[in-house]
Amino acid sequence: MPCPYLWNTYRMMLRYITRRLLQSLLVILGVTLLTFLTLHLAGDPTYLYVSERASQEEIEATRKKLGFDQPLPVQYVNFLSGLARGDLGMSIRSRKPALDLVLERLPATLELTIFAMIISTTIAIPIGIISATKRGTGLDGGIMLLAMFGQSIPSFWLGIMLLLSVGLQLKLLPISGHVAVLDPMLKGDISTGLTNLPDALRYLIMPGVTIGLFSLSRNARLVRSSMLEVLSQDYVTTARSKGLSERVVIMKHAFRNALIPVVTMLGLEFGFLLSGVVVTETVFSWPGVGRLVTNAITQRDIPVVQASVVLFSFLFITLNLLVDLIYAQLDPRIRLE
Amino acid sequence: MRSLIRVSAWNNRKVRVKPDAAHPVSLMVTEPPVWKRAGRSLLRAKWPILALVILGVVAFMAVFAPSIAPKDPNRQSLVERLIEPMKANENGEIVYFLGTDGLGRDLWSRIIYGAQVSLAVGVMAVMVGGLMGTTLGVLAGYRGGLLDDIIMRLADIQLAFPFILLAIMVLVVLGPGVWNLIPVLGIGQWVTYARIARGQTISQREKEYVEAARCIGANDRRIMLRAILPNVLAPLIVIASFNVASAILAEASLSFLGLGVPPTVPTWGGILNESRDQILAGKWWPALFPGLAIMFTVLSLNILGDWLRDFLDPRLRGR
Numbered sequence: 024m025p026c027p028y029l030w031n032t033y034r035m036m037l038r039y040i041t042r043r044l045l046q047s048l049l050v051i052l053g054v055t056l057l058t059f060l061t062l063h064l065a066g067d068p069t070y071l072y073v074s075e076r077a078s079q080e081e082i083e084a085t086r087k088k089l090g091f092d093q094p095l096p097v098q099y100v101n102f103l104s105g106l107a108r109g110d111l112g113m114s115i116r117s118r119k120p121a122l123d124l125v126l127e128r129l130p131a132t133l134e135l136t137i138f139a140m141i142i143s144t145t146i147a148i149p150i151g152i153i154s155a156t157k158r159g160t161g162l163d164g165g166i167m168l169l170a171m172f173g174q175s176i177p178s179f180w181l182g183i184m185l186l187l188s189v190g191l192q193l194k195l196l197p198i199s200g201h202v203a204v205l206d207p208m209l210k211g212d213i214s215t216g217l218t219n220l221p222d223a224l225r226y227l228i229m230p231g232v233t234i235g236l237f238s239l240s241r242n243a244r245l246v247r248s249s250m251l252e253v254l255s256q257d258y259v260t261t262a263r264s265k266g267l268s269e270r271v272v273i274m275k276h277a278f279r280n281a282l283i284p285v286v287t288m289l290g291l292e293f294g295f296l297l298s299g300v301v302v303t304e305t306v307f308s309w310p311g312v313g314r315l316v317t318n319a320i321t322q323r324d325i326p327v328v329q330a331s332v333v334l335f336s337f338l339f340i341t342l343n344l345l346v347d348l349i350y351a352q353l354d355p356r357i358r359l360e
Numbered sequence: 361m362r363s364l365i366r367v368s369a370w371n372n373r374k375v376r377v378k379p380d381a382a383h384p385v386s387l388m389v390t391e392p393p394v395w396k397r398a399g400r401s402l403l404r405a406k407w408p409i410l411a412l413v414i415l416g417v418v419a420f421m422a423v424f425a426p427s428i429a430p431k432d433p434n435r436q437s438l439v440e441r442l443i444e445p446m447k448a449n450e451n452g453e454i455v456y457f458l459g460t461d462g463l464g465r466d467l468w469s470r471i472i473y474g475a476q477v478s479l480a481v482g483v484m485a486v487m488v489g490g491l492m493g494t495t496l497g498v499l500a501g502y503r504g505g506l507l508d509d510i511i512m513r514l515a516d517i518q519l520a521f522p523f524i525l526l527a528i529m530v531l532v533v534l535g536p537g538v539w540n541l542i543p544v545l546g547i548g549q550w551v552t553y554a555r556i557a558r559g560q561t562i563s564q565r566e567k568e569y570v571e572a573a574r575c576i577g578a579n580d581r582r583i584m585l586r587a588i589l590p591n592v593l594a595p596l597i598v599i600a601s602f603n604v605a606s607a608i609l610a611e612a613s614l615s616f617l618g619l620g621v622p623p624t625v626p627t628w629g630g631i632l633n634e635s636r637d638q639i640l641a642g643k644w645w646p647a648l649f650p651g652l653a654i655m656f657t658v659l660s661l662n663i664l665g666d667w668l669r670d671f672l673d674p675r676l677r678g679r
C-alpha cells in the first residue's frame with residue numbers, strides 16, 4: 024500500500040465487514056432457533072401435522088417420520104442440516120416441498136414490495152421537503168395531517184376501501200389479477216418482462232398504494248423533521264449568508280444530509296413492507312407468498328408457514344447487511360464505531 | 361440564571377437556587393405540578409383535545425358496552441341479513457343504525473363490543489412490552505458487561521426479522537385467543553423500550569444524584585427503581601402511546617387473518633374479516649364502519665403521542 028492512511032481505512036472497513044458478517048450469522052442462527060422453538064410451544068408438534076381423526080398408530084408413525092421422538096437438540100441439528108440442503112419439509116396439503124412452493128410465489132411478492140417501496144420513497148421525499156420549507160403554513164399543516172391519517176389507516180382496510188370505490192364503483196382499475204414482470208426476467212427472458220410492465224402496472228397500483236401508504240406517510244414526516252433539523256444548522260446559515268439561492272441551499276446543502284436517516288430506514292422498510300404484503304395480498308388475491316401463507320394458516324399447513332418465515336427473514340437479514348455495508352462505504356463515521 | 365435550567369419534564373416542580381456569589385438572592389421557583397401543566401398545554405392545542413375526546417368516547421363504549429349496545433352483538437337473524445345503514449323498516453323506524461352483517465347481527469352493537477378487545481389488547485400488550493423492555497433496558501444499561509451484551513444481542517435478533525411473521529407462526533401453533541395475542545404483541549415491542557431505556561440509563565448512571573444515592577447507602581435495586589427509572593421514563597411514555605396505536609393495528613391485522621381472537625368475540629379486525637365475503641357483492645357497510653373505528657382510535661393515539669412528545673421534550677416542538 025502506497026499510503027499508510029489508506030491502508031488503515033481498508034483495515035477498518037475489513038474489520039467492520041467481518042464483524043457485520045459474524046453478527047448476521049448469529050442473527051440467522053437466532054432466527055432459526057426461534058422458528059424451531061415456536062413449533063414446540065404448544066407441546067408435541069406432531070399433532071400439528073396429523074388430522075384430528077388420526078389414529079394412535081398414525082400419530083406414532085408421523086412422530087417417527089418427522090423425527091419428533093428425538094431429543095430437542097438432535098431435532099434442531101436435523102432442522103439446521105435440512106435447512107442447509109434447502110429442505111424445509113413437505114407441504115401437508117399439496118405434498119410438494121414447502122420451500123419450492125414459497126420460491127415459486129416469491130417473484131410476485133417482490134414485484135409488489137419493490138413497487139410499494141418506490142411509491143413510498145419517491146413521493147415522500149418531495150412532500151417532506153416542501154413541508155419543511157413551508158413550515159408553519161397551511162400547506163405544511165395539511166400535508167402533516169394527511170400523513171397522520173396515512174399512518175393510522177389499517178392497510179388491509181384501505182385495500183378493501185380502494186377495491187370498493189376505485190375497483191367496483193368507478194371501475195378504473197382491475198380488482199384482482201396479476202401480470203408477471205419479475206418472473207420472466209428471473210428466468211432470463213428480460214424482454215417479455217419489460218413488455219409486460221405497462222400492463223402489470225394497472226394491477227400493481229391499488230395493492231402497491233395499500234402497502235406503501237403507511238411508509239409513505241412515515242417517510243414524509245421523517246424527511247420533514249430531518250430537513251428542519253438540518254436547516255437549523257450553522258452550515259446552512261453560512262450557505263445562505265454567502266448569498267446562495269434558496270434552491271441551492273436546500274438541494275445541495277440541506278437535502279443531502281437530511282437524507283441520511285431516510286437511507287438508514289430503507290433496509291428496515293423493506294422488511295416492514297414484506298410483512299404488510301401478507302395481509303394485502305389476501306385482499307387483492309395477489310398470487311404471492313402472502314396469500315400462500317394465509318391459505319396455509321387456514322389449512323394449518325405448518326411447513327409452508329415455517330418456510331415462508333425462514334425465507335422472509337433470510338431476505339431481510341441479507342438486505343440489511345447489504346444496506347449497512349453500502350452505508351459504511353458512504354459514511355465513514357459508521358465503521359469507526 | 362443558569363441554575364434554573366430544566367432537567368427533565370417532571371422532577372422540576374420546585375427549583376430552589378441557593379444564594380451564591382453569582383446570584384446573591386435566594387430564589388424559590390415553584391412550577392405547577394405536571395398534570396396542571398399538561399392540562400394547560402392541552403387546552404392550548406386543538407387536535408390533542410379532539411383526540412382525547414375521541415379516545416374517551418371509545419373507552420366509554422368499551423367499559424359500558426352492555427348498557428350502550430342496543431342489541432346482543434352475537435344475536436343472528438337470518439331474515440335481517442345485510443340491512444343497509446339508516447334504513448327504516450315497514451313501521452318507519454330505524455332498528456339498525458349502522459345496518460347488519462352477513463349473519464343479520466347488529467353492526468353498531470358489534471362495533472361497540474369490538475372496542476373492548478381492541479383497547480384491552482392494545483393497552484395490555486404495551487404493558488407487557490413496556491414492563492419487559494424497561495426492566496431489561498435499565499438492567500442492561502446499569503449493569504453493563506455480559507448481561508448487557510446478551511440482552512442487546514437478543515434485541516438485534518428480534519429486530520432482524522419482520523415480527524409479524526413470527527407472531528403469525530406462534531399464533532398458528534398456539535391457536536387464536538386474547539391471552540395468546542397479548543404476550544405475542546407485547547414481546548414484539550419490548551426492543552424499542554429496552555434500547556431507549558438502556559441508552560438513557562447509561563447517560564444517567566454517572567450523574568451526581570445517582571452517586572449521592574449510592575453514598576447514602578442505597579442498594580442497586582433501589583437506585584435503579586427510585587433514582588434512575590423516574591428520569592428515564594419520559595421518552596418511554598411517549599413510545600408507549602404510539603405503541604398502543606400500533607398494537608391495535610397489529611391486533612386488527614391478525615384478527616383479519618383469523619389469528620386474533622375466536623370469531624364469537626366481536627373485534628374490529630374480526631368484523632372486517634367477516635365482511636370480506638360481502639365486499640364483492642358491493643355491500644360496503646360491514647367493511648366501512650369497523651375500519652373507521654380503528655382509524656379514528658389509532659389516529660387519536662398518534663396525535664396524542666405527538667403532543668406528549670412535544671410536551672415532555674419541548675426541543676422537538678413542531679418537528
